Amino acid sequence: MSESAEPQLHFLEYYEDFLAKVRQLSRKVSESAWQPDFVIGIGRGGLVPAVYMSQQLDLPMLSIDHSSKVPGFADELLAKIAGMSANGTRVLFIDDINDSGGTIEYIRGLLASNGGVAENLHFGVLINNKSSKVEVDLWVDMIDRAEDKRWFVFPWESVGTRDAIIEEAMSVPERLS
Template identity: 30%
Template sequence: MAIPTDAARPQREVLTWQGFGDATRELARSISDSGWMPDLVIAVARGGLLPAGALAYALDVKAMGTMNVEFYTGIGQTLPEPQLLPPLMDVSSVVGRKVLVVDDVADSGRTLKMVMELLCEHGLSLDGSHAVPVEARSAVLYTKRHSVISPDYSWRETGLWISFPWSCRPPVTAEDGAAPKD
């Protein structure tokens, strides 16, 4: 298999692990400086898991949750609409809390928009029938110019595809030569 030359590769925004640490610290500073502090951080999985954890630590927020959403199936490939996936977050103790929703990027913005609309219009469901209204804001590392939503907090804007340190390599498989687990 031929490795593409630099000229054949599309230009990308590359975020290193060190850059990720610096970016989340700067993003946390902008959230803190705004005077609004969350009580709960919700990660939009999978891309928002690491940024949400880093922001929660930087903002000293211990309460965290996850909303599992599938939209991108490959580079530039998406499902027709973002889809919530199980398991659903237990929200039994969020009454009256401020919620920060975190994702890695607002690319099309459709995933973040769906999550924010769910939270702001319907609240968080306690038991599937009763919803608690919440005050929610959003934070991302990157925003694309064509995003349908403007996050409340964003570290950087870019028009490029982004290589994140946690997703820049293909998944590990048994075909890679790894011994299968028994």
């Protein structure tokens, strides 16, 4: 994809489709032998699905905001979560998509460096990229970024301006080419 070409936007704008994905992911959690004590939404994209899942699973929800890169909204909280996991608390991190894997890789690294216990820390997403550099524990839909170049626009993102959506898509152009 050339730098001037617009990404192929794929709007996931139907609330019912989103809700069906959340229900599927919640069902996978419910049917799993591993049961979380908390659902943690990864900001921004994982916050909305995490709220729904926390209600569906009748679990408390926490949140971190890795997307803002503002100190105090992710790293310090992740250190606390690492400590919780070391004490046996199981947490399920939720994000909208595991695309490049950068967010999950960063979070896992920070958790590990703060003594987090991997078997108590699981990750679930609505859409999982088979070509991602990291694996997640649970997902609903699988894509392969090597072949699928669509930029997924979730319902909560679709209220943004087209320019903002395109800017976000172009922020990591290697996902799209």
